[in-house]
Amino acid sequence: MKTPATPSAVTRATPDGVPGPRTAPKASGAAAPDGGRPARRISRHLPLSPWLFAAPGLLVVGAFSLYPFFSTLVTDRRTLVPGTFVGLDNFQELLHDEMFWIGLRNSTLYVLGVVPALVILPLLLAMLVQRHIPGITFFRSAFYTPVVASIVVVGLIWVWMLDDRGLINSLLEAVGIGKVGFLSDQWLLLLSAMTVTVWKGLGYYMIIYLAALANVPRELHEAASVDGAGAVRRFFTVTVPAVRSTMVLVAALASVSAFKVFSEVYLMAGPSGGPAGEDTTLVMLVQRVGTGLTGRVGYASAISVVIFVVTVGLMLLVLRADRKEDA
8 A cells, every 4th residue: 555645755756767865845934943923024114213213313404514614605605694695696796706715816826835845844854753862752852842822822923923024134234235034025924934834743743653654664775786876876766666545645634734724824824914014824715705794704714715625625636646646
C-alpha cells in the first residue's frame, strides 16, 4: 500500500533523471530565525516622528533667522520704522552708490596686500623658531603675544606710533627726513592698517605652520643636502611642497579675514573712513549705513550679502587653484 506524499516534502529530479534530494517548500508565514514573530516588510514611507521632533527647532530657526534675513533683503527697513517692500531695489542702488565701490576697492586691495604677506612671512618665521636653540621659547612667546592682545589696544598703540607727533615721525625728524602723514594720506593710511593686520596675524599663522613643519620628514632635507641642495633650494623643493596644503588653508583664512576687515581701519581712519571717506571698507559701510536711529537695515543687509558672496568666492577660488596644481 502506497503512502500518500506529504505536502512538506517535494522531490526534484536532476537533469539525468535521478531523483534529487527532497526540499521542504517555503512557508508563506515562516517564523523569524529567533522564533519570534514573522518578519514584516519595511515600509517605504518615512515616519513622521523625526520631523515632529525637529519641528520646534525648525520653526524657531525659520521665524527668527530665515524670515528676518530674507525679509530685510527685499524691504526698505529702517531702525524703529516699519519697512516697505522694494524687491531688488537695494541691490540696484548698490550699483549707483559711489561709497559701495570705494569700499569694494579698498577691501579688494586689502586682500591683495595682506594675503601674500600672511602666507609667506609666517612660514619663514616658523622655520626660524623651529630650531632647538637656547632661548627660542621666549621668541615663540614674543611672536605670539600680538595674537592674544586686544585689537583695540593694538590699534591704539599703532595710532600713537604713527601720529604726526608719534614715535615714528619723531625718529624721522631726528634723522632729517621729516614728518610722514601715515594717518592723513589716503594710501599710506590703508597701508598702515595692512601693516597692523600682518603684524597681529604673524603669530597665529606661525603656529599653524609649526604644526605642518613638524610632519615634514627630516630625511627629505638630509637627502637634498647630500645631493648638494642649498638652503634656498631645499626651501622650494622640500619645504614648500610638504606644506602646500597648509599654505592653501592659510590663504583661504587670510583672504576671508582681510576682506571683512573693520577694526584696524576703523581705529586708524576713524568713523568717517579717512580723508573724505576714501579708506572706507565694505564692513565699515555696513556699520555706517545700518546702525543708528535712521539706519537702513535693508540696504546694509544687501551689502552684507555681497560680502558673503565674495568671501565664499574667494575660498572657492583658492581651493580650485589648489586642485589644478594637484592635477
